[in-house]
Amino acid sequence: MRRAIIDPEMEEQLQSPVPDHVDPEIEALVDDIIGKVADKWTMLILEALQEQGTLRFTQLGKSVGGISQKMLTQTVRRMEEDGLVRRTVHPVIPPHVDYTLTPLGESLSQAFCGVWIWAEKHHDAIKQARQTFARNRKG
Amino acid sequence: MRRAIIDPEMEEQLQSPVPDHVDPEIEALVDDIIGKVADKWTMLILEALQEQGTLRFTQLGKSVGGISQKMLTQTVRRMEEDGLVRRTVHPVIPPHVDYTLTPLGESLSQAFCGVWIWAEKHHDAIKQARQTFARNRKG
DNA sequence: TCAGACACTCTCCTTTTGGTGCGTACAAAT
DNA sequence: ATTTGTACGCACCAAAAGGAGAGTGTCTGA
Numbered sequence: 001m002r003r004a005i006i007d008p009e010m011e012e013q014l015q016s017p018v019p020d021h022v023d024p025e026i027e028a029l030v031d032d033i034i035g036k037v038a039d040k041w042t043m044l045i046l047e048a049l050q051e052q053g054t055l056r057f058t059q060l061g062k063s064v065g066g067i068s069q070k071m072l073t074q075t076v077r078r079m080e081e082d083g084l085v086r087r088t089v090h091p092v093i094p095p096h097v098d099y100t101l102t103p104l105g106e107s108l109s110q111a112f113c114g115v116w117i118w119a120e121k122h123h124d125a126i127k128q129a130r131q132t133f134a135r136n137r138k139g
Numbered sequence: 140m141r142r143a144i145i146d147p148e149m150e151e152q153l154q155s156p157v158p159d160h161v162d163p164e165i166e167a168l169v170d171d172i173i174g175k176v177a178d179k180w181t182m183l184i185l186e187a188l189q190e191q192g193t194l195r196f197t198q199l200g201k202s203v204g205g206i207s208q209k210m211l212t213q214t215v216r217r218m219e220e221d222g223l224v225r226r227t228v229h230p231v232i233p234p235h236v237d238y239t240l241t242p243l244g245e246s247l248s249q250a251f252c253g254v255w256i257w258a259e260k261h262h263d264a265i266k267q268a269r270q271t272f273a274r275n276r277k278g
Numbered sequence: 279t280c281a282g283a284c285a286c287t288c289t290c291c292t293t294t295t296g297g298t299g300c301g302t303a304c305a306a307a308t
Numbered sequence: 309a310t311t312t313g314t315a316c317g318c319a320c321c322a323a324a325a326g327g328a329g330a331g332t333g334t335c336t337g338a
Contacts, residue, residue, distance in 0.1 A: 015300070057284075057285050057286075069286070069287090070286095070287090093284090094282095094284040094285080095284050095299085097284085
């Protein structure tokens with residue numbers, strides 16, 4: 001797979017039958033990226049910034065909800081390192097730092113759209129599946 | 140956001156302006172689902188089963204690569220519980236168990252398509268971003 | 279003068295994650 | 309009689325994730 005139409009500029013890439021004989025180094029990098037990016041906090045921060053545009057540290061934390069300061073700092077820093085967010089420090093007192101998605105971050109958030117939609121669409125199917133599983137385990 | 144065209148059957152859902160005033164219970168459930176589903180092993184297993192169709196335990200492990208038996212069992216069980224894979228036990232000796240995606244699992248794997256494509260398309264941008272970040276940290 | 283806002287950092291602690299290796303059941307093949 | 313194959317479960321252990329809470333520096337408002 002790895003195949004779907006998301007936006008027009010992706011379609012060109014899809015014309016080639018996808019080199020499944022990919023160089024292992026690239027494959028490892030891609031897996032590493034997936035490992036970092038497919039993270040709960042990363043996804044929630046991505047969503048918050050996508051929806052709200054630019055946010056300051058504390059606002060971002062509230063918008064995400066249930067995240068500790070530690071995790072927020074840590075995740076946002078890694079996202080900065082990977083070029084997903086831009087962190088702007090205004091050297092004033094009290095400190096003022098704000099966060100915004102880079103174009104790369106925006107594109108990732110676009111890509112995650114499908115997963116959000118999926119989760120919203122199928123959450124009741126999953127709930128039901130869990131109940132069925134639980135019943136079968138008992139009976 | 141949470142908006143993108145992936146397949147025709149999703150478009151109908153996109154017509155409504157998306158209730159952003161969602162019931163918090165549902166929101167928590169969705170976040171929980173995202174937390175479970177946005178997992179490295181889950182994604183890799185999903186991909187393997189999508190590409191290969193049906194696989195037995197050992198084959199699945201080899202196809203995923205670098206996963207311990209423990210993690211494989213654990214992840215695949217959770218996926219079964221959430222209704223993503225169907226686990227079929229053939230009561231023969233030696234034991235024979237095989238795994239296949241359910242329609243729900245297929246749809247999730249569809250939804251993740253965009254993320255895989257994104258990772259493949261932008262891995263060099265990320266690599267470059269990391270290098271830039273490292274340089275700025277030093278200089 | 280004292281608290282509060284801001285954006286953290288640091289330390290301590292618990293929980294979770296994940297790997298390794300051993301055990302198991304049983305028949306067929308050697 | 310012993311080994312092999314299969315799909316695990318279980319116990320043990322190390323490492324990583326992640327939460328709670330205190331501390332920091334500096335200015336502003338009460």
